[in-house]
Amino acid sequence: MSTKTIDYSKNKAFLIDTTKCTGCRGCQVACKQWNQLKAEQTTFFSGEGYQNPPAMSEYTFTRIKFRDYQKDGQNEFAFYKEMCMHCNDPACASVCPVGAFKKTKEGPVIYDAQRCIGCRFCMIACPFGIPKYEWSKAFPLVRKCTGCYSRIKEGLEPACVTACPTAISYGSRDAMLKEAERRMKEKPERYYKKIYGKEEAGGTCIFYLTHQPLDELGFKPVTSRALPSYTWDALRLVPGIFLTVGGTLSALSWFNHRKERVRREEEQRQQNADQQPTEGDQQ
């Protein structure tokens, strides 16, 4: 969005090692408890496989996705935790007409319900499909994971991190990146050779390590360029275009009006010249 580079290395980041996830969904429960989110009535197998609820919603800010796959003739599960990625340069914050989203200096992207007008542009913009809407209400607002901003401001860790027994590490962004790279180097056979979130959408505060290729697990391929830069490329021209169009049209109309005035004066002079000789005769 802006030309100056901001240092994100001290931002709080999640390292989610999906090879260590047991699928216990303690994070899901902790998230619901901390954020006081209503339970959803669901039935088994309404989504893909065992995952439940079938989709993220206004009541579900995070959930564990289940993928079945075959390994050596055995059925295996792969899990990964879906949540807000807390992008370095978030698309939701850039498109919001009233600036209801904010990238905090601690890292989380937070949302100000007081400002929100409910236009849902954030939902169109988010490459990960994270902001959800309160469809059940007459005057709905947007809901999403806040990275437990209220907790980390008090020096606590996010609710899901404290609940997770195995898979989530939490710390500064560069420490988490280093840790991820160390694990990949130590056990190259265990990890797929890419850290999802390192470059996605210009870099995020959530890193995923996986065993399977990312697309098999259902990770969306996302551009590595920060999304706000795509719209800013056009928007930064706005003042220039306004002045150019306004100026050109003003000049054009001034010129055309002048041309007409000159023509009219010419006619007038012609008329006067025609009348002159008769007046001269009288003298």
Added chain:
Amino acid sequence: MTAARLIIDEVKGYHRFLKFMIVLVALGALASLLRFVFGLGVTTNLNDTYPWGLWISFDVVTAVPLAAGAFTLGAIVHCFHIKKLEPLVRPAIVTGFLGYSLVCVGLLLDLGQPHKGWHTLVYWNVHSPMFEVSMCVMAYTTVLFLEFLSPVCEKFGYRLPLRVLRWLEMPLVIAAAAISTLHQSSLGTFFLIAVDKLHALWYNPLLPLLFWMSAIFTGISIIIIEATMVHRYLNQPDESELLEVLTRILPWVLGAYLLVKLYATIFLSHGPLFDRPWLLMLFLVELGVGVVMPLLMFLNKANREDKRMQLRGATMVVFGLVLNRFNVSMFGMIQPDQQVYIPSLIESVVTVGIIAAHVLFFVLIAKYFPIFEHHPETVDYALPDSFRKLDGAHKAPATQAEQA
């Protein structure tokens, strides 16, 4: 007899068609009331997969270019100085004013928190195309309202405001064109953020430019359709001779658009173009019917002058534009494995009501205000006349005196 009695008698005298429009508008208003009582989720088929539906795709993204006639014609007549088109200006302004007012209505219905709509004026976010568009739409609706005040003041004989308005005419025309350029193109910028969502047939960095150019040819086409309809159904003179000027401009804009569009699609798009047969078909229909066919049609002089061909060509252009805006804002955004969104009954009734309101209010304004008379400017103007709008007014009595 009370005022209510008078109004009822007046309405009773309307044509059947107008009464039908009133019914549609009433139904639309009722449906939009339901939205506020029961909520967006219940009354619409929107969901987290489709946060934007018919109301954004049609009532905002499509309706804005459909109302582009006012600024286009204003610039053609006043800046490029093609004065003979002046009789078309006022109806175009009424169309534009109604169009933008109804865009505001549609937008407020779609917002989750319409009572907080004014927040855009207070909490600025210049990085948001939506912020830019909402500021422009508010500014331009005000400009159109001021331009529309002229016939209102004439009707009631308010002379002082008329003088101010005449004096403001040129600044307003230029402001209209500049503001419209910004928000028509920024509607395209909306979708530049949907990098991996909008299909490559439509996603390219020139989308804002394409949106602006298509707004111009659509504005021109809407004027042709409107003038033809007004001639057919409102007993106004046949303006096909004037419309011929517009059909002469159209191929240039269409041709330039086609070149930019092809260039952007072939050289600037990322990702496969031919992987989704349905989208490819929509793309070809949009471009073939909406651009190539009218372009070829209006290259021919006989077609440009023929009343029926003028209407047909213009209708094709408008059809192509509507399809284009739906392709960008809806069809092109559907991912291969997604379920398809179909607007709910209530959503459709509201949109139909908005279209009906446009027709209804246009006819009513035409009925009660002088928007077709090519008004001789006989009012005495004491205010500075920097743009020489009043020459005729000063001269007319003088010449009469000379003749006498």
